[in-house]
Amino acid sequence: MTTRTPRTPKSTDSAGAAAAEAASTKAAPVAPTTLPPDAPRKLTIHHVSRIEGHAKIVIRLDEEGQVSDTQFHVTQVRGFEKFVEGRPYYEMPSITSRICGICPVSHLLASSKACDAIMAVRIPVAAARARELVHMAQFVQSHALSFFHLSAPDLLLGMDYDPAKRNVAGLLEEHPDALRDGIALRKFGQTVIERLGKERVHPSWTVPGGVNAPIDPSVRDKTLVELPAALAIVQRTLALWKRTVDGYPDEIESFSNFPTMYCGLVGPDGSLRLYDGNLRFVGPDGAMVADQVPPEAYAAHIAEATLPDSYLKAPYYRPAGRPAGIYRVGPLARLNVAERCGTPLADAELAEYRQRYGRIVQSGFHYHYARLIEALYGLERMGELLDDPAILGTKVRAHAGVNNLEGVGIIEAPRGTLIHHYKVDDNGAMTWANLIVATGHNNLAMGRGVLQVAKRFVDGRQIQEGALNRVSALVRAYDPCLSCSTHVLGQAAVVLQLEGPDGELLDEVGTV
Amino acid sequence: MTEKVKVRIDGEVISATAGQTILEVARANNKYIPALCYMEGLTSVGACRLCMVEVSGVAKLVPACTTPVQEGQAVATTSPQLDSYRKIALELLFAERNHVCAVCVSSGHCELQTLAQEHGVTHVRYPYSCPRLPVDTTHPRYVLDHNRCVLCGRCVRTCAEIEGAHVWDVAGRGITSHLVSELQRPWGEATSCTSCGKCVQACPTGAMAEKGWGVEEMTKHRTVVSRLTSMREGS
Numbered sequence: 001m002t003t004r005t006p007r008t009p010k011s012t013d014s015a016g017a018a019a020a021e022a023a024s025t026k027a028a029p030v031a032p033t034t035l036p037p038d039a040p041r042k043l044t045i046h047h048v049s050r051i052e053g054h055a056k057i058v059i060r061l062d063e064e065g066q067v068s069d070t071q072f073h074v075t076q077v078r079g080f081e082k083f084v085e086g087r088p089y090y091e092m093p094s095i096t097s098r099i100c101g102i103c104p105v106s107h108l109l110a111s112s113k114a115c116d117a118i119m120a121v122r123i124p125v126a127a128a129r130a131r132e133l134v135h136m137a138q139f140v141q142s143h144a145l146s147f148f149h150l151s152a153p154d155l156l157l158g159m160d161y162d163p164a165k166r167n168v169a170g171l172l173e174e175h176p177d178a179l180r181d182g183i184a185l186r187k188f189g190q191t192v193i194e195r196l197g198k199e200r201v202h203p204s205w206t207v208p209g210g211v212n213a214p215i216d217p218s219v220r221d222k223t224l225v226e227l228p229a230a231l232a233i234v235q236r237t238l239a240l241w242k243r244t245v246d247g248y249p250d251e252i253e254s255f256s257n258f259p260t261m262y263c264g265l266v267g268p269d270g271s272l273r274l275y276d277g278n279l280r281f282v283g284p285d286g287a288m289v290a291d292q293v294p295p296e297a298y299a300a301h302i303a304e305a306t307l308p309d310s311y312l313k314a315p316y317y318r319p320a321g322r323p324a325g326i327y328r329v330g331p332l333a334r335l336n337v338a339e340r341c342g343t344p345l346a347d348a349e350l351a352e353y354r355q356r357y358g359r360i361v362q363s364g365f366h367y368h369y370a371r372l373i374e375a376l377y378g379l380e381r382m383g384e385l386l387d388d389p390a391i392l393g394t395k396v397r398a399h400a401g402v403n404n405l406e407g408v409g410i411i412e413a414p415r416g417t418l419i420h421h422y423k424v425d426d427n428g429a430m431t432w433a434n435l436i437v438a439t440g441h442n443n444l445a446m447g448r449g450v451l452q453v454a455k456r457f458v459d460g461r462q463i464q465e466g467a468l469n470r471v472s473a474l475v476r477a478y479d480p481c482l483s484c485s486t487h488v489l490g491q492a493a494v495v496l497q498l499e500g501p502d503g504e505l506l507d508e509v510g511t512v
Numbered sequence: 513m514t515e516k517v518k519v520r521i522d523g524e525v526i527s528a529t530a531g532q533t534i535l536e537v538a539r540a541n542n543k544y545i546p547a548l549c550y551m552e553g554l555t556s557v558g559a560c561r562l563c564m565v566e567v568s569g570v571a572k573l574v575p576a577c578t579t580p581v582q583e584g585q586a587v588a589t590t591s592p593q594l595d596s597y598r599k600i601a602l603e604l605l606f607a608e609r610n611h612v613c614a615v616c617v618s619s620g621h622c623e624l625q626t627l628a629q630e631h632g633v634t635h636v637r638y639p640y641s642c643p644r645l646p647v648d649t650t651h652p653r654y655v656l657d658h659n660r661c662v663l664c665g666r667c668v669r670t671c672a673e674i675e676g677a678h679v680w681d682v683a684g685r686g687i688t689s690h691l692v693s694e695l696q697r698p699w700g701e702a703t704s705c706t707s708c709g710k711c712v713q714a715c716p717t718g719a720m721a722e723k724g725w726g727v728e729e730m731t732k733h734r735t736v737v738s739r740l741t742s743m744r745e746g747s
Binding site for chain 1: 614615617646647649650652655700723724725726727728729
């Protein structure tokens with residue numbers, strides 16, 4: 001399958017593209033060295049599209065029209081941590097899962113684990129397997145959504161493609177097979193979630209102490225029948241991506257391509273863990289910074305800063321302080337942190353990935369590649385779990401009251417490490433909650449990444465829609481869930497603003 | 513000894529015993545009249561106003577749960593006006609407190625939710641009051657969430673009439689009315705509470721629930737009250 005050359009400038013005789021550009025960017029006269037007085041000095045991407053949640057990006061230009069600064073703002077707040085105070089702790093899974101409709105299962109699981117800790121129970125084996133199984137289904141559907149529905153328009157059609165068609169409709173014209181694969185893969189994940197939890201979104205199956213019903217053998221059998229087709233889709237897509245990825249050398253070089261620390265859950269042997277494990281932090285060169293940090297000790301390693309211009313908090317590695325403590329989570333970070341995946345096909349892909357880009361992969365552009373490898377791991381792990389007879393065990397719930405006044409639950413959500421930390425009173429009423437969501441961990445890195453990519457592609461003397469799209473695409477590579485990370489209420493959107501040296505608003509763009 | 517009367521409900525002539533209420537006669541004859549505060553085995557109070565019916569010759573609507581049948585009475589259980597009033601009553605119940613089905617332990621097993629579905633309440637036309645209300649988690653086995661209480665008083669009557677403990681009462685007036693246990697003591701400190709849990713089973717919504725159940729998990733055994741009453745009457 002061919003892909004449009006990513007760096008090819010947008011065709012100027014395309015009426016649709018020209019109209020869209022005119023609509024999305026104000027006229028920017030070309031000047032040889034400096035900006036004329038009426039040229040834009042502040043550019044706003046308003047809103048960043050094809051992400052989950054609301055965000056705005058402001059790009060400031062200097063006198064020469066070059067990017068001097070950028071800011072990544074997350075623009076709304078929801079206040080879950082506050083309004084859950086007083087609620088019984090065992091309601092937290094259902095309340096916090098409403099933070100997000102894309103990955104409610106992640107919040108359900110992290111919250112249930114925090115409740116398990118408050119109850120001081122070790123959940124039955126069948127329940128642990130069942131939870132991991134629904135988590136893998138969630139991973140597959142969420143990664144499919146990110147890669148195919150949200151990012152593939154940039155990746156397969158090209159960053160400079162006609163913005164009017166740079167969406168799933170355009171994919172349908174140019175890459176119908178890939179789009180069909182994406183839809184089928186996401187459907188598979190969602191169907192498994194529905195079979196297990198009776199609902200595709202916000203299933204109530206996962207509860208404190210385990211799950212509320214054992215898995216029916218017919219669910220296992222149906223899922224095992226469909227698994228090979230899903231595996232084939234991911235393998236096809238990986239092959240497609242490996243043919244495509246090297247067509248983006250500039251993006252690879254400038255999409256958050258800077259050293260940071262990385263964080264993720266690992267098993268006792270250092271292998272990839274998504275449902276259960278301990279935290280590991282590695283340095284930019286892969287050197288071990290902290291290993292096997294149990295969930296309850298997270299606060300000794302992670303601190304949160306509040307930023308003046310964003311509702312999204314900015315976690316950092318506490319011992320290193322700011323800004324040195326910048327770290328990343330999510331697919332890229334997990335594959336940097338883990339020694340191996342632990343399943344044969346994913347490990348083979350991981351070996352090739354590391355052969356191409358090294359043991360520690362730095363460029364944020366490779367979130368996409370890492371995401372596909374994880375989708376493969378998720379499917380293989382589903383197969384392993386379903387093949388384990390323990391998955392059908394009928395003892396799936398531990399009952400207990402309040403045995404700890406504090407509990408921490410950590411899982412790897414599709415977008416990265418998800419932490420739920422609760423405190424309760426003697427009667428089980430919530431007194432305090434702290435949620436650190438994947439996108440939050442990546443906040444500082446996304447902010448720096450926006451600056452890097454804007455400096456590389458945005459030229460105030462000649463603003464190209466495709467250049468602004470690359471700024472949005474950088475954000476998309478992280479697959480941020482801004483509604484989760486601020487626990488924000490709103491529609492998917494990011495704003496990009498271009499500001500002049502005096503702070504005046506020069507341009508404001510809502511990409512489509 | 514028992515006097516028989518003939519009434520007409522929705523056009524059908526029905527033989528009833530004098531002293532029975534319209535609601536009792538209707539339900540005994542498979543005529544559906546919605547109700548929330550009514551519970552078989554408890555004294556009727558006519559609080560929820562959902563069982564209002566039209567009676568020929570009576571200018572205003574009357575509550576079926578507290579109005580006794582009379583010879584020759586003609587009752588209409590449904591009409592556009594009744595449907596409209598019942599819908600209004602339900603919407604006002606939703607607007608009064610914080611009923612969030614999505615995260616409620618009783619979702620799927622809630623009488624208020626079921627009634628709303630039956631009456632086509634797809635949205636609430638009145639502004640929500642969104643009051644700040646507490647959750648009483650002090651009882652070791654049960655929890656009372658005032659946000660979900662509709663003040664039907666079934667728990668009050670169950671505790672007083674069936675268990676004989678009379679832990680519950682309604683304090684305050686009008687919009688400030690609220691449930692109290694043992695004269696404002698937290699439930700967990702109410703010495704008269706026997707922890708029998710019948711109030712929880714009688715509660716039509718998720719306001720009273722057993723501790724530890726997640727969303728949609730709190731199913732209630734609502735016949736426990738009527739069963740106890742009929743067994744006692746039989747003894």
